[in-house]
Amino acid sequence: MQVDVDDWIICGDFNEVRQKSERKNCEFIEYRAKMFNDFIDTSHLIEIPMGGMKFTRISDDGLKYSKLNRFLVSESGLASWDGITVCTLDREYSDHCPIMLKNSANDFGPRPTRIFNNWFEDGKSDEVIKATWGVNIRNPRADC
Template identity: 35%
Template sequence: MLCLQETKKEAVDRTTCQALWGESDLCWESQPASNSAGGLLCIWNDQTFRVKRKITGRGFIFMEGIWIQDMQRIFLVNVYSPCDAPSRRILWEDIKQLKSQNSDGNWCIMGDFNSIRDPAERVSVTQREADNNSISEFNSWLEELEVEEAQCVGRRFTWYRSNGTVKSKPDRFFISDAWMSLWPGSTYFILDRNFSDHCPILLKSTNVDWGPKPFRVFDCWLKEKAFTDLVQGTWKNIVVRGWG
């Protein structure tokens, strides 16, 4: 599966897709650019990924289908977030609505989010302070989606200004707990960039042992009384055997 953001193309044809994919056996879905800005493209092999449903919206391509090798239904979202906050919020709400339709599925949400998760993920010569509200909003959205960033290997940043004075990390892969349970070695690699100002990122399922899986809890769960009752009931019913 190949997912591109900011294609800057108002139309994509088979010849272009074949040149990018390297083979003639392919399928593709695109979202046109507007006045040479934006644009999304997904390319895949129908023998590997059998698409059952597609939705193209402003800033995203959503695909639901069967990953043939494991015969698992997966949900993929290719994202290119706008730079302005109001438009980003609209996009994030659209994706949240899609996720809510099958919240427990195998989800992978990837692309250029035009946002960072921590002030250290943006560096510039002016050392302008990061927008903490924007960072908090982005992290809260991810928490509501109930997705986690896949383990990352490679460079610290994914975007560089041509003169190297500014760099940041807007590109990522986010996956659901169900995805991680199915493919526990899911890791994305930040590769060397070429003609683009963005580094390509590659998601792979590896067998690298990163140590014990950390316990995770979402803040929103703590606001539900049913969650507290479940934890208390489970704790009281635990039976410990042996010596300790």
């Protein structure tokens, strides 16, 4: 992968939403959203879609919700970093949910399997392997 000097990412709390659906129980000011969208368009930025929670800020009383945090990437950067995704994390200490940028295009091969010798000492390991061989395991968070 070759990264160009024109490839860049901007992230953070922009204190603004792009559309009315990014607010709940909050005032939506259309001209401010238009100014923010115009900035994104004239800067040739693209927002990376976010998985996980819809809103990134929750008021202290838990009644107001907004999507203020986001990652914006240059058009050329999007091509260079094919496979990047954004996911919200659980909110614990702040009124904002942390957001994480991941590069899911990296393939490091299969994860190594660890087997400890004591698993085979009780003689029941064959039964466990046969019982679980055909079980289909799915990731519960497919959006991250």
